[in-house]
Amino acid sequence: MSENKLPTLQDVQAAAERLRGVAIKTPLLHSVSLSEELSAQVFLKPENLQRVGAFKFRGAYNRLCRLTVGEKARGVVAFSSGNHAQGVALAAKILDIKATIVMPSDAPEMKRDNTLGYGAEIVEYDRETESREEITQAIADEKGSVMVTSFEDFDIITGQGTAGLEVIEQGQEIGVTFDQFYCPIGGGGLISGCATAIKGLSPDTEIYGIEPEGFDDVKRSLAMGSRQSNSQQAGSVCDALLSIAPGINTFPIMQKYLKSVLTVSDDETLFAVKYAWDKLKLVVEPGGAVALAALLAGRMDVRGKTICLLLSGGNVDAEIFQLAINSENL
Amino acid sequence: MSENKLPTLQDVQAAAERLRGVAIKTPLLHSVSLSEELSAQVFLKPENLQRVGAFKFRGAYNRLCRLTVGEKARGVVAFSSGNHAQGVALAAKILDIKATIVMPSDAPEMKRDNTLGYGAEIVEYDRETESREEITQAIADEKGSVMVTSFEDFDIITGQGTAGLEVIEQGQEIGVTFDQFYCPIGGGGLISGCATAIKGLSPDTEIYGIEPEGFDDVKRSLAMGSRQSNSQQAGSVCDALLSIAPGINTFPIMQKYLKSVLTVSDDETLFAVKYAWDKLKLVVEPGGAVALAALLAGRMDVRGKTICLLLSGGNVDAEIFQLAINSENL
Numbered sequence: 001m002s003e004n005k006l007p008t009l010q011d012v013q014a015a016a017e018r019l020r021g022v023a024i025k026t027p028l029l030h031s032v033s034l035s036e037e038l039s040a041q042v043f044l045k046p047e048n049l050q051r052v053g054a055f056k057f058r059g060a061y062n063r064l065c066r067l068t069v070g071e072k073a074r075g076v077v078a079f080s081s082g083n084h085a086q087g088v089a090l091a092a093k094i095l096d097i098k099a100t101i102v103m104p105s106d107a108p109e110m111k112r113d114n115t116l117g118y119g120a121e122i123v124e125y126d127r128e129t130e131s132r133e134e135i136t137q138a139i140a141d142e143k144g145s146v147m148v149t150s151f152e153d154f155d156i157i158t159g160q161g162t163a164g165l166e167v168i169e170q171g172q173e174i175g176v177t178f179d180q181f182y183c184p185i186g187g188g189g190l191i192s193g194c195a196t197a198i199k200g201l202s203p204d205t206e207i208y209g210i211e212p213e214g215f216d217d218v219k220r221s222l223a224m225g226s227r228q229s230n231s232q233q234a235g236s237v238c239d240a241l242l243s244i245a246p247g248i249n250t251f252p253i254m255q256k257y258l259k260s261v262l263t264v265s266d267d268e269t270l271f272a273v274k275y276a277w278d279k280l281k282l283v284v285e286p287g288g289a290v291a292l293a294a295l296l297a298g299r300m301d302v303r304g305k306t307i308c309l310l311l312s313g314g315n316v317d318a319e320i321f322q323l324a325i326n327s328e329n330l
Numbered sequence: 331m332s333e334n335k336l337p338t339l340q341d342v343q344a345a346a347e348r349l350r351g352v353a354i355k356t357p358l359l360h361s362v363s364l365s366e367e368l369s370a371q372v373f374l375k376p377e378n379l380q381r382v383g384a385f386k387f388r389g390a391y392n393r394l395c396r397l398t399v400g401e402k403a404r405g406v407v408a409f410s411s412g413n414h415a416q417g418v419a420l421a422a423k424i425l426d427i428k429a430t431i432v433m434p435s436d437a438p439e440m441k442r443d444n445t446l447g448y449g450a451e452i453v454e455y456d457r458e459t460e461s462r463e464e465i466t467q468a469i470a471d472e473k474g475s476v477m478v479t480s481f482e483d484f485d486i487i488t489g490q491g492t493a494g495l496e497v498i499e500q501g502q503e504i505g506v507t508f509d510q511f512y513c514p515i516g517g518g519g520l521i522s523g524c525a526t527a528i529k530g531l532s533p534d535t536e537i538y539g540i541e542p543e544g545f546d547d548v549k550r551s552l553a554m555g556s557r558q559s560n561s562q563q564a565g566s567v568c569d570a571l572l573s574i575a576p577g578i579n580t581f582p583i584m585q586k587y588l589k590s591v592l593t594v595s596d597d598e599t600l601f602a603v604k605y606a607w608d609k610l611k612l613v614v615e616p617g618g619a620v621a622l623a624a625l626l627a628g629r630m631d632v633r634g635k636t637i638c639l640l641l642s643g644g645n646v647d648a649e650i651f652q653l654a655i656n657s658e659n660l
Contacts, residue, residue: 024359024360024362027357027359029354029357029379030354032354032381048611049359049610049611049612051362110608277613277651278440279383280379281376281378281379281383281612281613281644282379282611282612282613283607283612283613284611314611318655318656321655322652322655325648325652326648
């Protein structure tokens with residue numbers, strides 16, 4: 001995507017029309033606990049309450065809606081550690097399209113089970129030794145299937161952006177304007193789409209992205225002015241955020257709109273999962289909790305601000321969840 | 331309360347005015363998972379997202395607003411296993427009133443800690459051997475404090491009813507009329523207030539209450555036509571619902587409005603807590619999950635119906651929560 005082909009507010013609004021009545025319009029929640037904790041007016045966009053338990057359904061359904069009749073007949077293939085897998089699988093089921101998902105062998109059990117539950121076929125690979133891109137491409141070549149990437153595609157980005165569009169619209173309904181918006185970053189599809197919608201409707205709202213420590217490819221890429229990779233592809237509790245590098249198509253959007261990128265440790269992230277369980281009564285997976293983690297860890301002084309945090313997903317296995325709720329308070 | 335003094339829709343609406351901007355207007359959530367599971371249109375009213383993590387804040391704040399200046403100065407005293415305690419403690423803090431809470435020694439740690447955190451003083455008692463009523467009365471006599479009961483008071487009932495009022499109003503906003511409303515029963519304050527509002531605005535909506543097995547005092551009372559007691563006062567995982575008998579004032583309201591009362595086992599309740607964690611991404615305490623438990627256990631055939639389930643609270647210790655999420659699927 002060249003600069004003049006970046007998605008626009010109107011593109012996100014068109015995606016919202018496609019998703020109407022299919023995706024859940026997740027609520028905008030005012031959190032008194034967090035507002036007191038951070039001395040700010042804090043709102044949450046809980047995409048863990050979205051279909052498949054993560055925002056990913058938005059982009060996947062929007063993308064699959066745009067396939068031709070012939071493409072639909074040949075099915076789709078996608079690689080994903082879990083949330084995109086579930087999003088594609090459910091969207092395909094709704095639209096009566098056959099889906100094959102290439103999934104790492106260490107993907108959370110819940111994400112694998114749900115993907116199967118939506119009727120998709122799963123092909124496993126080893127995250128350390130095999131290339132998911134090559135495996136996926138081979139399947140696409142063999143079957144003539146369309147490859148549905150998790151963050152590079154225009155329609156995926158605009159679909160994810162509907163979450164940000166809703167944030168601003170729901171704020172307007174209650175007379176709230178946001179000073180800042182905080183959002184997890186994996187490949188950047190969610191934050192790119194959300195930023196497009198938010199900046200289109202509320203240009204003064206600052207956009208902050210959050211990455212796990214050791215997987216701060218976007219932070220370094222923005223600093224360098226070019227796409228940088230992570231040296232590792234595993235080893236964070238945030239399985240949902242372990243992309244190798246910023247997307248070719250999401251990077252220019254992030255360059256255009258992001259104010260800054262913050263990083264959080266695994267311990268800070270697990271504490272945020274615990275906080276969400278204890279104080280917010282929401283089930284949030286580690287990767288979905290990094291924005292909350294950054295603010296609880298004091299990465300930004302938000303006193304007096306009106307802010308929105310996006311919680312991007314809630315698909316977490318019992319083992320990791322228990323690790324979180326048994327962790328010591330930081 | 332004699333029949334002609336039962337609270338009315340207008341009384342609940344007046345309570346809603348007092349709570350405006352203080353209590354959280356919890357969202358009405360459409361659950362696709364549950365709708366598919368039950369072959370119905372299923373909506374949730376998640377009062378676990380209310381301040382203090384339970385609906386109890388509504389009634390407590392409404393009651394405390396109605397105290398005279400002199401009464402406020404002498405403070406309030408209440409007995410509660412936890413959620414009412416937190417509701418009274420926070421409402422008292424907001425209104426700058428001193429609160430003393432009489433709490434069983436086996437109350438969940440989280441509820442005790444939060445009650446202390448809101449600045450209330452806690453007096454412990456033994457649920458098996460001591461009378462909370464006597465202890466509370468003695469404190470009220472000594473200090474001249476107003477005793478804030480958890481379900482007998484008119485303003486408590488109408489305050490809790492604001493949750494039901496919101497259900498109908500939020501349904502109207504999206505063009506939904508409910509065939510049935512499912513709600514947990516302890517002493518009956520919540521369901522009495524909610525039924526008052528719901529029947530006032532939507533007379534055809536059927537109201538169902540849910541009690542833990544072995545604590546089915548309301549079910550038996552309705553069958554007998556007079557208030558019956560439970561033989562035990564402990565021994566259910568639903569610490570929030572262990573009242574001794576229906577309220578003197580809530581019983582006639584429940585007689586007037588309830589279609590039927592269902593009961594659920596501890597195992598069914600813990601499975602509902604797990605389901606809420608796994609599929610709904612909500613943290614619900616056992617007592618708050620009994621309506622969900624009844625429907626998941628197939629107590630009612632709701633196929634084709636449009637229904638709302640109230641999840642009444644989310645204050646659960648890590649130990650019980652882990653017991654739930656590790657339980658076998660039923």
